[in-house]
Amino acid sequence: MIPPIERTLRQLGQELSGRLSVPGDDRYTAATAIWAKPVGRTPRAVAHCRTQKDVQSAIRAARNCDLPLSVRGGGHDWAGRALVIDLRDMNAVSVGSDKTARISGGARAADVLAVTDPLGLAAVTGSVGAVGMAGLTLGGGYGPLIGRCGLALDNLVAAEVVLADGQVVCVSQRNDEELLWALRGGGGNFGVVTAMHHRLHELPSVCSGVLIYPFSEAKAVLERCADIATFTPEDLTVQVGFAAGPDAKFVVLVVPTWCGVEAEGQARLRPFLNLGTLLGGGVTQTSYAASLTAFDAYLVNGLRTFMETCWLPALDSGSIDTMIEAMAKAASPGCAIFTHEFKGAASRVPSGTTAFGLRRDHVLVEILAAFVDRLDKHEERRHRQWVRDTLRAFDPMALPGGYPNLLPVDAEVDRVMKSYGRSVERLIKAKRCYDPDNVFRCAIPLPVGRVMAGAA
Secondary structure, eight states: OOOHHHHHHHHHHHHTTTOEEOTTOHHHHHHHOOSSBOOSSOOSEEEEOOSHHHHHHHHHHHHHHTOOEEEESSSOOOOOOSEEEEOTTOOOEEEOTTSEEEEETTOBHHHHHHHHGGGTEEOOOOSOTTSBHHHHHHHOOOOTTHHHHOOSGGGEEEEEEEOTTSOEEEEESSSOHHHHHHHHHHTTSSOEEEEEEEEOEEOSOEEEOOEEEEGGGHHHHHHHHHHHHHTOOTTEEEEEEEEEOTTSOEEEEEEEEEOSOGGGHHHHHGGGGGSSOOOEEOOEEEOHHHHTTTTGGGOOTTOEEEEEEEEESOOOHHHHHHHHHHHHTOSSTTEEEEEEEEOTHHHHSOTTSSSOOOOSSEEEEEEEEEEOOSSOHHHHHHHHHHHHHHHHHTTTTOBSSOOGGGSOTTOOHHHHHHHHGGGHHHHHHHHHHHOTTOOOOOSSOOOHHHHHHHHO
16 A cells, blocks of 8 residues: 555656656756755655646645645755755746846746846846845845845845645735735745746946955954945945865955946955955956856855854954954864845845844854765764854854844744844744645744744
């Protein structure tokens, strides 16, 4: 007798015309080789969806068997679950006459910019072209255009969503405004977004580049960088970080991006070329899409990766010292720290306009520890502990909560609550309304325990 789950998955495979893969299939291997390598059990099956009807079938199968769901867009969700809805075949992008882009749920930032760049337009993206636009947007979306254009979610004007009951809804400011509000910050907790409509911005090119400085000069380089950045206009953002170079030695990375008047770009970025002993890199006028390849060398699929995050009021002497001390104790060359600015247009959005919780100038810190998984528990413990110790070192200066898109799946409920601030209770009410059975157990850890208690 065939077990109910197997029977349901077989039926789903038939509905998808064979586009359901399981462990052992080549397509399954490719679909689960994501950044970063999943920890623990691998998914039971992957549903390779091409249409909203396919998504409806996958959701129905998950509900029938009470299988937890995960949605793959670009492939940067490390929380793979029992049934993965793979949207990568749904990656079409089109631009309307009103200068908005319809972005399918599986499109990456690079897919979007391949269409918008030739038109002299840009969608607000993150800092990496390989990141899926839907996941980035639903949780926030820090990136090089944040000062001028806000977060990615601030530019989401409408969405097409498959809800837990299989219903397809089109939400906007005129239709189901509450669900649109929840999607802009609450992540994939409310349904599968099969398409988004994003506001585009005039942007023929940017002036940007990666500047590499020696770790031995880190304090002076970053303090000078912070001083300069304090007085820069909103069209200029600066990302800094620590990562290992080709020789496995740590270096300081400074990545400025100017998205203002083209003629001013070189002059605006010139001060960042003189922060210390420049080991390599430079700045150039380039397409926005090309500028997002800066970190490609550091994105390697299939590595075990531990991640943590925190928010800081500013990049100052104290936080710089903490970063340097942490990197001096790094578990391996796979450890890294990166920052992202939050300012300008993003900070001017009134609190509560979207579900995103922290609307004030701040710096997002991303703490990473990646290593080749050889089932070595000692290496796993060392890397996990370094991430935790580094996070704790920021505690005295950190703001409450953290960026929801980077919170670990086992984040404490209290920390999640603080991440959303005053928006959390409204988000829980939206969850109760649109997904009362908690079908969508999103990688962004909304405190579902409170949802279930409220639904009782």
